Amino acid sequence: MGAVRAEFLKVKRSLSWVVVLLLPVALVLVGTVNTVVSGERPEEGWHTLWLRSVVLYGLFPLTVGIGVLASLVWRVEHRGGNWNALMGGPTPALRIVAAKAAVVSALAAAMQGVMLAAVVLAGKLVFALPGLPPGRYVLISAVIAAACVPVAVLQSGLSMLMRSFAAPVAMAFLGAAGAIVLLMLGAGAAASALPYALVGRATQLGTGTFADTGALTLGGAASIAGAAALLTGVLIAASALLLDRTDARA
Amino acid sequence: MIGRAVANEFAKMRGLRVAAVAGTLIACTAGLSLLTAVTAPAFADPAGERSWEPLLASMALAVPLASPVLLAVLASRQVDIEHRGGGWLLSQTSGITPGRLCRIKFAALGCVVSAATALQSLLLIGAGVLLGVAAPVPVGAWAGYTASVAVVNLVLLALHVLVSARVDNQLVGLGLGVLGSVLAATATGLPPWLAHTFPWGYYALATAADYRDGALVMLAPDHSAVAALGAAGAALFLLATALFDRRED
Numbered sequence: 479m480g481a482v483r484a485e486f487l488k489v490k491r492s493l494s495w496v497v498v499l500l501l502p503v504a505l506v507l508v509g510t511v512n513t514v515v516s517g518e519r520p521e522e523g524w525h526t527l528w529l530r531s532v533v534l535y536g537l538f539p540l541t542v543g544i545g546v547l548a549s550l551v552w553r554v555e556h557r558g559g560n561w562n563a564l565m566g567g568p569t570p571a572l573r574i575v576a577a578k579a580a581v582v583s584a585l586a587a588a589m590q591g592v593m594l595a596a597v598v599l600a601g602k603l604v605f606a607l608p609g610l611p612p613g614r615y616v617l618i619s620a621v622i623a624a625a626c627v628p629v630a631v632l633q634s635g636l637s638m639l640m641r642s643f644a645a646p647v648a649m650a651f652l653g654a655a656g657a658i659v660l661l662m663l664g665a666g667a668a669a670s671a672l673p674y675a676l677v678g679r680a681t682q683l684g685t686g687t688f689a690d691t692g693a694l695t696l697g698g699a700a701s702i703a704g705a706a707a708l709l710t711g712v713l714i715a716a717s718a719l720l721l722d723r724t725d726a727r728a
Numbered sequence: 729m730i731g732r733a734v735a736n737e738f739a740k741m742r743g744l745r746v747a748a749v750a751g752t753l754i755a756c757t758a759g760l761s762l763l764t765a766v767t768a769p770a771f772a773d774p775a776g777e778r779s780w781e782p783l784l785a786s787m788a789l790a791v792p793l794a795s796p797v798l799l800a801v802l803a804s805r806q807v808d809i810e811h812r813g814g815g816w817l818l819s820q821t822s823g824i825t826p827g828r829l830c831r832i833k834f835a836a837l838g839c840v841v842s843a844a845t846a847l848q849s850l851l852l853i854g855a856g857v858l859l860g861v862a863a864p865v866p867v868g869a870w871a872g873y874t875a876s877v878a879v880v881n882l883v884l885l886a887l888h889v890l891v892s893a894r895v896d897n898q899l900v901g902l903g904l905g906v907l908g909s910v911l912a913a914t915a916t917g918l919p920p921w922l923a924h925t926f927p928w929g930y931y932a933l934a935t936a937a938d939y940r941d942g943a944l945v946m947l948a949p950d951h952s953a954v955a956a957l958g959a960a961g962a963a964l965f966l967l968a969t970a971l972f973d974r975r976e977d
Binding site: 492493496497500501504505508511512515516534538539542543546549550553557641642643644645647648651652655658659662 | 744745749752755756759760763767793794797798800801804805808812897898899900901902903906907909910911913914917918919922
């Protein structure tokens with residue numbers, strides 16, 4: 479647990495909260511402004527608002543945002559003599575990898591929380607929608623947060639291997655573009671094997687867009703969560719193996 | 729001297745895999761455009777008359793989505809190495825001030841971005857010919873659209889070179905790129921006056937073909953707004969880089 483605590487301490491004073499707050503709020507704002515200027519009311523209430531903000535969010539901003547957060551978490555290790563301190567320290571590679579991935583996943587989950595809160599706020603304040611959004615959005619948010627974990631592990635691994643801040647972010651974007659292609663072609667099964675596409679599918683859950691049927695079933699949600707757990711295990715093991723083979727550098 | 733400094737930036741690009749990032753930009757824009765176009769009703773119907781409008785309209789969807797974030801990546805990579813390697817001081821001792829180094833980096837990256845912008849349009853035109861669009865290529869519309877996108881791309885590139893150079897933490901530049909992509913992708917739905925208020929909105933103003941009342945039509949975009957953005961961007965970039973030279977750190 480010590481490693482995880484150390485990582486949370488490191489991230490506390492970084493600028494990560496800017497991404498966590500700004501990205502979801504910006505997307506809900508864009509969805510709201512688009513609805514307002516088009517002069518229409520959200521016909522299906524919460525569903526329309528969710529569709530307009532979360533599906534766009536899942537197409538690439540979420541993935542790229544996780545990439546930025548992962549680069550931020552690893553940035554400090556690539557600076558000064560920190561890399562050699564990390565390599566020379568007693569913490570096993572698996573624990574380092576898991577701790578970094580845990581922090582990025584927690585930030586991604588926080589981002590989803592902000593997203594849900596922003597949707598509720600926009601629905602209440604701008605459109606004066608009745609009541610609270612149905613509970614299904616809490617379940618969908620949990621599935622999205624779970625689907626973010628393999629992306630966080632993958633991006634954390636890329637940021638570990640690359641000293642550049644921007645290169646892993648570019649790869650996240652490329653992955654997101656590939657995921658859009660897969661989802662446009664309706665390749666649902668293939669989407670489960672690619673973390674970027676899995677998170678895209680999770681954000682489309684229950685909306686009927688792209689490869690989604692529109693119905694929210696427990697089985698569908700569980701299959702995404704299961705695929706996420708499997709991918710997370712494989713990717714953590716691979717990252718730890720890679721870090722184990724890395725050495726101090728001059 | 730300037731020529732050598734620009735050549736030096738091109739040499740740095742090799743290690744930074746700028747070609748790969750530029751290739752990603754071209755692949756994402758051309759690939760996503762083509763995919764959107766061929767799934768559009770006009771192309772999907774085998775008996776339908778294939779025309780250039782779906783290709784131009786799908787460019788207006790893919791270009792704003794992919795360009796801002798990848799421009800941020802390009803600028804960040806080229807500038808970040810100076811932060812890490814003490815490059816600003818090294819250049820200064822050899823007579824190239826930080827502001828000048830930024831202008832040189834912009835010139836070098838600008839060549840890459842302009843070439844990539846031209847190439848993505850050419851690829852799409854080539855794909856249109858191969859897919860059997862019978863009508864002659866609307867050269868004016870394509871040239872106008874490509875030139876406008878190139879101007880917006882260069883303005884955003886200049887912005888990102890400045891942000892990456894000024895703020896050591898590359899989170900800021902890349903975060904701005906991601907938000908820019910979101911804004912640019914949704915700007916087509918905004919009223920034009922609103923799209924004029926931020927640089928990412930100008931992609932939408934350059935749109936050459938779009939759906940109007942359910943029908944796909946060619947538009948006659950007013951390129952003067954984009955030209956004004958280019959002029960303002962150039963002036964601000966020169967001013968900001970001149971101020972860089974007066975900074976002490």
